[in-house]
Amino acid sequence: MNAQADPGAANKIKRSPRVAVIGAGMSGILTAIKLKEAGIADFTVYEKAGALGGTWRDNTYPGLCCDVPSHMYRYSFEPNAEWSHRFSPGAEIRAYFDGVAKKYDVERRLRFNTEITRARRRDGNWHLECGDETIDVVDIIISAAGVLHHPVYPDIEGLDDFAGEVFHSARWDHDVPLENRRIGIIGTGSTAVQITADLVDKVSHLSLFQRTAQWIFPQENPAFSEQEKDVFRNVPGAMDDLLASMTRLFADTFGEAVIGDEEQMARIEETCRANLDDNVHDAELKARLTPDYKAACKRLIVSDSFYEAIQKPNAELITDPIARVEAGGVRTTDGRLHEMDVLVLATGFDGHSFMRPMDLTGNDGRELQDEWAEATPAHRSVSLPGFPNFFMLVGPNSPIGNFSLIDISEKQLAYIMQLIDLWRRGGADEISAKQDAMEAFNGTLKAAMKGTVWVTGCQSWYLDKNGNPAMWPFSYDKFCNDMSTPNLDEYDLVS
Numbered sequence: 209m210n211a212q213a214d215p216g217a218a219n220k221i222k223r224s225p226r227v228a229v230i231g232a233g234m235s236g237i238l239t240a241i242k243l244k245e246a247g248i249a250d251f252t253v254y255e256k257a258g259a260l261g262g263t264w265r266d267n268t269y270p271g272l273c274c275d276v277p278s279h280m281y282r283y284s285f286e287p288n289a290e291w292s293h294r295f296s297p298g299a300e301i302r303a304y305f306d307g308v309a310k311k312y313d314v315e316r317r318l319r320f321n322t323e324i325t326r327a328r329r330r331d332g333n334w335h336l337e338c339g340d341e342t343i344d345v346v347d348i349i350i351s352a353a354g355v356l357h358h359p360v361y362p363d364i365e366g367l368d369d370f371a372g373e374v375f376h377s378a379r380w381d382h383d384v385p386l387e388n389r390r391i392g393i394i395g396t397g398s399t400a401v402q403i404t405a406d407l408v409d410k411v412s413h414l415s416l417f418q419r420t421a422q423w424i425f426p427q428e429n430p431a432f433s434e435q436e437k438d439v440f441r442n443v444p445g446a447m448d449d450l451l452a453s454m455t456r457l458f459a460d461t462f463g464e465a466v467i468g469d470e471e472q473m474a475r476i477e478e479t480c481r482a483n484l485d486d487n488v489h490d491a492e493l494k495a496r497l498t499p500d501y502k503a504a505c506k507r508l509i510v511s512d513s514f515y516e517a518i519q520k521p522n523a524e525l526i527t528d529p530i531a532r533v534e535a536g537g538v539r540t541t542d543g544r545l546h547e548m549d550v551l552v553l554a555t556g557f558d559g560h561s562f563m564r565p566m567d568l569t570g571n572d573g574r575e576l577q578d579e580w581a582e583a584t585p586a587h588r589s590v591s592l593p594g595f596p597n598f599f600m601l602v603g604p605n606s607p608i609g610n611f612s613l614i615d616i617s618e619k620q621l622a623y624i625m626q627l628i629d630l631w632r633r634g635g636a637d638e639i640s641a642k643q644d645a646m647e648a649f650n651g652t653l654k655a656a657m658k659g660t661v662w663v664t665g666c667q668s669w670y671l672d673k674n675g676n677p678a679m680w681p682f683s684y685d686k687f688c689n690d691m692s693t694p695n696l697d698e699y700d701l702v703s
């Protein structure tokens with residue numbers, strides 16, 4: 209930390225804050241563990257739903273799997289020798305978070321079914337409201353609300369007229385039978401691709417409605433053998449070494465490709481193109497599956513079974529645009545009615561809400577809804593000018609599409625904990641980013657974004673309503689470096 213700007217100087221902890229954490233997903237559980245570890249005992253994790261797990265609680269669709277390797281998608285301090293596959297199924301990841309919360313004894317800190325609808329800065333504290341009731345007054349808020357938790361429902365005429373069952377992929381209705389029934393899926397993102405590959409052999413007919421073709425990177429997903437697991441269980445450091453090597457590989461290849469390394473990108477695109485060439489031989493189908501934009505402009509899809517699935521006799525790729533939904537199914541603009549019993553909306557999420565719709569009122573009546581009316585500026589993804597002692601994990605411009613999100617969250621939290629330590633040592637009562645520091649930071653982001661793949665001409669959930677990607681346009685090493693120590697010159701410190 210910038211020593212000359214460290215007014216506390218004395219390194220002793222003088223006081224302990226009351227902290228509210230918002231969200232009990234991957235980042236919220238992490239925060240609870242790290243607060244405890246730091247000796248901060250007075251905190252509550254508020255969770256709007258009735259269970260922990262965030263995205264892994266909400267998504268239970270058939271075929272759900274993480275496309276980040278298992279040994280990379282875990283807390284650094286909690287390796288897991290028991291992952292069943294190279295890429296873990298969703299239920300296993302959910303069980304992992306449940307197990308970690310239990311092991312670190314943070315479950316009793318979680319308050320479920322409590323949505324924080326508003327937080328107001330008053331008399332030097334944050335007042336948290338749930339509906340009409342003020343339920344807590346705290347010194348510090350850490351928002352761990354996640355990114356992809358607001359499903360987007362498509363604006364398609366007649367959706368309510370459908371006579372069968374219809375639901376969003378993140379609200380899967382497990383009471384609806386699928387075996388031997390006709391299923392329609394709208395969308396061809398990571399979710400739809402996984403559902404298609406899993407369901408095609410179970411249903412009588414599968415209609416996949418594609419608006420835009422996707423690049424698909426092939427990756428096998430073998431089970432770990434008992435011998436491999438024995439190495440993970442018994443060889444000290446084996447899993448940490450694996451994590452370190454995969455993180456480095458990911459950062460140097462994919463992480464560089466998306467921010468402008470043309471050579472790395474050419475390799476990725478070549479691999480995707482060969483995947484299509486090797487697996488789809490029908491020229492007409494291949495043409496319809498061939499994207500007209502750069503690989504990884506949208507989130508790159510990882511699958512070694514989608515092309516095989518969509519070519520099965522009971523599967524159909526439909527590329528005529530959807531005209532409307534009717535009682536019997538989906539009618540496309542060529543006039544054809546695609547009849548079905550169940551319609552799945554794999555139409556993605558709003559990735560730009562963050563902790564909203566929660567209202568946030570900072571100092572001098574500053575309202576988050578005004579600050580974020582057009583875009584979502586934040587300082588280094590974690591702090592907002594005028595909103596002291598309010599910190600975010602996986603906030604705007606976090607590297608959400610580049611690396612393992614758990615690693616990102618851990619690094620951001622370590623940075624935030626240094627600011628909280630400053631508060632604990634009496635170095636400042638109020639800590640928030642300086643307006644000009646945030647503007648300068650956002651200026652560098654904007655300039656760097658021009659060299660990234662996300663702005664090369666595709667539509668994706670990475671882009672906000674003005675077409676700006678809410679992404680990290682720099683390297684992994686720069687992210688690690690930037691998050692290592694806060695520069696206090698960038699912060700308003702009020703005592």
Ligand code: NAP
Nearest residue numbers: 273274275362395396397398399400419420507554555556
């Ligand atoms: P998505 O990538 O946003 O895909 C949504 C799909 O729905 C797109 O194909 C989109 O078409 C289509 N769509 C949306 N509105 C439509 C409409 N009105 N008519 C027709 N088609 C419409 O959503 P997702 O597949 O749920 O994935 C979201 C993100 O979740 C991923 O990018 C990834 O970060 C994460 N995820 C990760 C995993 C994993 O394995 N880790 C698995 C699933 C999801 P267009 O392309 O034309 O817009």
